[in-house]
Amino acid sequence: MAKVLVFIDNPGQALKKSSLELLTIARSLGETVAAVNGELHDAAAAALAAYGAEALYVPSAADLDAYLVGPKAAFLAAAVDAAGADVVMAENSAEGKEIAARLGIRLGAGVITDVVAVDADGTAHKSVLAGSYTTTAKATTPVSVLTVKSNSITPEPAASATAPESVTVQLPADATAASARVTARNEKPASGRPDLAEARIVVAGGRGVDGNFGPLEELADALGAAIGASRAATDAGWIGHDAQVGQTGKTVSPQLYISAGISGAIQQKAGMQTAKVIVAVNKDAESPIFEIADFGIVGDLFQVLPQATAEIKKRKG
Amino acid sequence: MKIIVLVKHVPDAQFDRHLTGEANTVDRSESILSELDEYALEAALQLIEARGGEAAGNKVIALSMGPAGAVNAVKKSLQIGATEGVHLSDEALAGSDAAATSLALAAAIRHLGADTPADLILTGMASTDGETSLVPAQLAERLGLPQVTFAASLELDGGKLTARRDGDTHADTIEAELPAVVSVTDQINDPRYPNFKGIMAAKKKTITTLSLADIGVDPAHVGTSGSWTVVETAEARPPRTAGTIITDDGDAGIQLVEFLAAQKLL
Ligand SMILES: Cc1cc2nc3c(=O)[nH]c(=O)nc-3n(C[C@H](O)[C@H](O)[C@H](O)COP(=O)(O)OP(=O)(O)OC[C@H]3O[C@@H](n4cnc5c(N)ncnc54)[C@H](O)[C@@H]3O)c2cc1C
Numbered sequence: 001m002a003k004v005l006v007f008i009d010n011p012g013q014a015l016k017k018s019s020l021e022l023l024t025i026a027r028s029l030g031e032t033v034a035a036v037n038g039e040l041h042d043a044a045a046a047a048l049a050a051y052g053a054e055a056l057y058v059p060s061a062a063d064l065d066a067y068l069v070g071p072k073a074a075f076l077a078a079a080v081d082a083a084g085a086d087v088v089m090a091e092n093s094a095e096g097k098e099i100a101a102r103l104g105i106r107l108g109a110g111v112i113t114d115v116v117a118v119d120a121d122g123t124a125h126k127s128v129l130a131g132s133y134t135t136t137a138k139a140t141t142p143v144s145v146l147t148v149k150s151n152s153i154t155p156e157p158a159a160s161a162t163a164p165e166s167v168t169v170q171l172p173a174d175a176t177a178a179s180a181r182v183t184a185r186n187e188k189p190a191s192g193r194p195d196l197a198e199a200r201i202v203v204a205g206g207r208g209v210d211g212n213f214g215p216l217e218e219l220a221d222a223l224g225a226a227i228g229a230s231r232a233a234t235d236a237g238w239i240g241h242d243a244q245v246g247q248t249g250k251t252v253s254p255q256l257y258i259s260a261g262i263s264g265a266i267q268q269k270a271g272m273q274t275a276k277v278i279v280a281v282n283k284d285a286e287s288p289i290f291e292i293a294d295f296g297i298v299g300d301l302f303q304v305l306p307q308a309t310a311e312i313k314k315r316k317g
Numbered sequence: 318m319k320i321i322v323l324v325k326h327v328p329d330a331q332f333d334r335h336l337t338g339e340a341n342t343v344d345r346s347e348s349i350l351s352e353l354d355e356y357a358l359e360a361a362l363q364l365i366e367a368r369g370g371e372a373a374g375n376k377v378i379a380l381s382m383g384p385a386g387a388v389n390a391v392k393k394s395l396q397i398g399a400t401e402g403v404h405l406s407d408e409a410l411a412g413s414d415a416a417a418t419s420l421a422l423a424a425a426i427r428h429l430g431a432d433t434p435a436d437l438i439l440t441g442m443a444s445t446d447g448e449t450s451l452v453p454a455q456l457a458e459r460l461g462l463p464q465v466t467f468a469a470s471l472e473l474d475g476g477k478l479t480a481r482r483d484g485d486t487h488a489d490t491i492e493a494e495l496p497a498v499v500s501v502t503d504q505i506n507d508p509r510y511p512n513f514k515g516i517m518a519a520k521k522k523t524i525t526t527l528s529l530a531d532i533g534v535d536p537a538h539v540g541t542s543g544s545w546t547v548v549e550t551a552e553a554r555p556p557r558t559a560g561t562i563i564t565d566d567g568d569a570g571i572q573l574v575e576f577l578a579a580q581k582l583l
Contacts, residue, residue, distance in 0.1 A: 068491055069454065069464065093485075094450065098466055101454035104416060110545030111415065113449045123549065129334045129446070135341065135551040140544070180463040180493035183479075187487045195485070201582070223583075231503075241469075241504060242485050247330075248353070248442065248503045256582045266330055273557060277580055279573065285564070292557040295576045299565025307570025312583065315574065 002030035002122065005057070005085035007076055007099070008048075010038035010065070015047040017198060020155035022089045022148055023051035025118055027158060029087060033057065034164070035079040037064050037072060052158030056166045057082060061175075069095065070179035071171065073102035078169045080107060080143060087122060092147040093197075100145045110139030114251075115148045130247070130270035150198045151253060188240065196226040196243060201256045204228030204245055204272070208261015208282065208301055211238050215305040216260060222312040228252065228272075230262045246271035260301040264289025281305065318368060318436045320361040321378045321426055324394050326387035327351040327446040334446070341548040342412050343446050350390040353441030355397070355508035356501050360471055361439050362398045363506065376400045378429060382410060382421055388524065395519035396511035402524040403429065409529055409536035414544035419455035421539050424532040426460065437478075440500045442467055453500040463493040469504040 004026035008019050015023075026032040034048055035057040048056060057079040064071045076099065080088060088103065090096040097113050104111035117125040124146055127134045139145070196202065203220040205213055206229065213227065220227050228245040229238070245252055247267040257275035262268060264280070264287055272278070273292055280293035281301045290296045297304055326348045328334045335344040358379065365375035379394030381387045382405040391402035405425045413421065426438060438460075443450040450466070457464030465471075468480035473495070480491045480499065511519075529536055537543060561576075563569060577583050 068466070068493075070458075073458070094467060095484075097450055098454040098464070101415070101449075101451040102458040102464075104451070104545070105419070105455050105458040108545070111449075111451055112546055113451065127554065128448070128551075129336070129343070130330070130448075131554060132334060132556075133336055133551050133553055135336075136549045137546055138549055139546050178457075178461050178463050180465045180480075180491050180497065182489050183492045184490035185487050186489075188485075190486075197485075241483050247445065256577070256580075270330070277582065278557070279576070281569075281573075285562075290562055291559050293562070294560035295573065296560065296562035297565055297569045297573060298562065299569050303567075304565055304570045304573065307568075308573045309570075311571050311574040312577075315578070315583070 002086045003084055004029050004032050004087040004089060005080055005083050006032060006034045006053070007088065007090040008034055008036045009072065009091070009095070011036060011040060011044035013041050014043040017155060018091055018150035020047065020051060021150060021153050022091070023048070023053065024153055024155045025148060026089055027052050029118060029120060029122065033083050033085065035076055037075065049161045049164060050157045052162050053164045054162055055083065056164045057169050058166055060168050060170045066182055067176055067179040068182060069098045069102060071175040072099050073106060074172055074175035075169060076103050077106040078171065082167060082169050086143055088143065088145045090145070090147050092149045096147050100147050104145050107143050107145070108141055109143040109145050110141045111145045112137050112139060113147045115146045116152045118146060118148070127274060131274040149253070188242070191227070193220060194224065194226045196228055197250055197252060199226035199252070199254055201225035201258070202228045202245070202252055202254045202275070203258045203260065204230065204262060205233055205260050206230035206262030207232035207236070209233060209238065211236070213239055215302060215309070219258070219305050219309045222309045230268050259289055259293070260305060262289060263287045264292070318365065319376045319378070319433055320364065320437045320439060321380050321429060321435045322354070322357050322361045322394065322399065323422065323438065323440040324354045324358065324379050324381045324390045325351045325444045326381060326383050326390035327444055330445055336551045341551040348386055348389070350393040351441060351445050353443060353445055353503060356503050356505055357439040357441050358394055358397055358399065359506045359508040360501050361437070362509070364437070364473060371400055378403055380405065380422070380425060380429070382406070382418065382425070384411070391524055392519060393511065395522045395524070396515045397509060398515060401522060403527060404524055405527045405532070407529040407536070409540045412541035412544065413539050414546045415449055415451035415455055416545045417539040417543040419452050419459055420543070421529070421532070421534055422452070423456055423459040424534045425527060426456070428527065428532040434496060436495045438496070438498045440498070442500050442502045450500070453498055457498040460498065463497045464499070465491050465493050465497055466500045468499055468501045471499065471501065471505060
């Protein structure tokens with residue numbers, strides 16, 4: 001049976017859904033332990049126990065967030081040694097992938113990113129070339145490192161909770177030597193909407209919103225959705241770059257993607273075409289987005305979206 | 318200063334892209350310089366131009382690893398303004414995963430820095446084919462250098478670099494000492510196009526071809542044999558097809574809600 005180490009970076013007050021997903025997949029592969037960086041609050045510790053973590057590995061230093069990636073990879077490599085883990089799982093965020101990348105070199109381990117499912121024998125499933133192929137891949141090394149996309153599985157607590165003991169892992173002396181430092185951090189205000197990468201529904205706007213995301217936000221709130229955007233909208237400064245969906249933004253795979261005032265350029269499609277259902281609202285019937293939409297409306301988003309929002313509110317009472 | 322920019326020859330994303338062969342590697346017949354690498358090249362050119370350009374002894378070396386056709390990515394980089402081109406090409410490299418790629422590139426970078434080490438290694442934020450973003454971080458780990466990835470801005474002051482990086486919940490300012498490995502996003506600049514003068518000038522620039530023997534890498538450590546991951550199966554996803562398209566006659570919003578209700582999405 002495999003031993004799986006799940007990396008949880010800054011758990012916060014409670015564990016994120018994506019962390020619960022990692023723990024759920026890990027348990028299907030074997031004995032699960034967690035490596036935790038950052039403060040561990042009671043609720044997060046309770047969730048780790050409920051999700052079956054047999055042990056918690058914590059770093060001997062508290063300042064890993066002051067550096068970019070390198071020291072976290074060094075910590076994880078030491079945690080893998082201490083735990084004798086065969087599989088490491090991390091989040092598929094930009095930082096998660098980089099930590100996995102460096103960890104792979106440190107351990108001589110194959111790294112597979114963008115994973116959506118893992119078989120009991122460690123075979124990973126993922127899609128490549130902007131969603132045009134689904135593939136299975138495997139690491140050929142004794143240890144494998146996987147970064148798993150959020151929304152890949154429904155989190156399930158373990159049949160019986162554990163009482164994990166905490167083990168401090170000594171960081172190697174040179175862990176921070178050749179690392180870039182984070183010298184300033186500006187927190188962005190939270191929107192209160194679901195996280196774009198994890199959301200079940202995404203309402204995305206492009207150049208067609210002409211600076212006014214209001215109708216999209218109202219529809220998003222009626223649907224409990226996250227807001228996304230095309231690069232034209234983020235470049236115009238109408239919304240933050242973190243909302244960008246596409247080749248150089250986020251890749252999303254929600255149940256529903258509503259595209260409004262977006263033409264559907266190849267770089268935009270690269271980030272959303274694995275959505276289960278695609279709805280497009282666009283004034284121009286020739287827009288390429290209609291080639292992939294399950295339901296397309298040729299019309300003005302400023303008419304269509306508010307009408308839809310009002311109708312949803314009416315139906316929900 | 319000496320900057321090495323990694324440039325990749327990738328299948329043009331405007332066309333259908335395919336996996337081929339037993340190892341399920343990407344078919345590279347219709348390939349171009351990865352557009353995300355143009356931002357790295359532009360960043361390098363701006364840095365040396367601000368320091369007196371080539372005349373002041375600054376250099377931008379475009380380095381590409383790949384089969385024969387990959388030399389086109391190097392040529393395009395020279396047309397855009399790189400001072401020298403290097404093409405790392407060897408049959409044994411075919412099918413390399415990120416780990417094997419970073420091994421070969423790290424050896425090539427050490428080879429190119431044998432006399433004067435590079436001050437900066439610049440890359441795009443991801444290749445537009447593999448899309449893993451693993452290589453810059455793995456290169457930094459192998460070279461023992463700081464990495465600054467996803468830089469949306471980049472400034473150099475003597476031996477120190479400062480970059481801005483835009484995360485989901487926060488925006489960070491990052492500092493590192495040179496030499497460093499830096500990957501840049503498409504937010505950092507507007508890449509220039511090759512002009513007639515650049516195209517003519519490129520013809521006089523040298524392109525060095527390196528083999529694994531030249532950089533001292535054992536062929537067993539790269540390619541499919543040296544890779545730490547294998548793609549076992551690949552299946553083309555059926556392309557999406559268009560569904561129902563309606564034109565708004567005043568009630569499209571309501572029809573939209575009916576569609577969502579029928580799909581159980583409300
Ligand atoms: C290297 C590179 C990376 C890129 N990465 C990304 C990426 O990650 N994500 C991304 O999105 N793009 C990306 N792009 C840009 C991409 O090529 C397109 O330029 C961009 O997606 C266009 O955005 P848009 O559809 O909002 O704007 P446009 O193409 O201008 O389309 C606007 C659409 O809005 C419609 N419209 C206007 N008014 C209304 C109205 N009132 N009601 C309804 N419809 C209306 C118009 O008919 C039109 O179809 C990238 C480009 C490059 C070169």
